[in-house]
Amino acid sequence: MKISDLDVAELxxxxxxxxxxxxxxxxxxxxxxxxxxxxxxxxAELMGRLVAVIQCGDVVGPDVFPLIDVCTARMAESYAESFGALLGPAGSLSKL
Incomplete structure (x- = not known):
């Protein structure tokens, strides 16, 4: 079995x-x-790095570095959106 054989989304x-x-x-x-x-x-930083490496498949080379930046930025944006809903003025954690 190789990394490319795995279900990346599940992983x-x-x-x-x-x-x-x-x-x-x-x-x-x-x-x-x-x-x-x-x-x-x-x-977001950890998940972005992991996703970038996983997306490289079976061989991780120097092309992983720009991919890390892209994946980390996407994760940070997604998490910021999610936490904005929780921590904003009308967020569920703000109401507690």
């Missing part, structure tokens, strides 16, 4: 779920929004 989902308990451990409704955003940014 990324499983890795993402495994990171959440580690990255967000100890955070709750009383945690300051900037801490949530910092953890979200770290999550």
């Amino acid at each position: 990324v989902d499983v890795i993402g779920q495994a990171l959440v308990p580690v990255l967000y451990r100890g955070l709750d409704a009383s945690t300051a929004p900037h801490v949530w955003r910092e953890r979200s940014q770290l999550n």
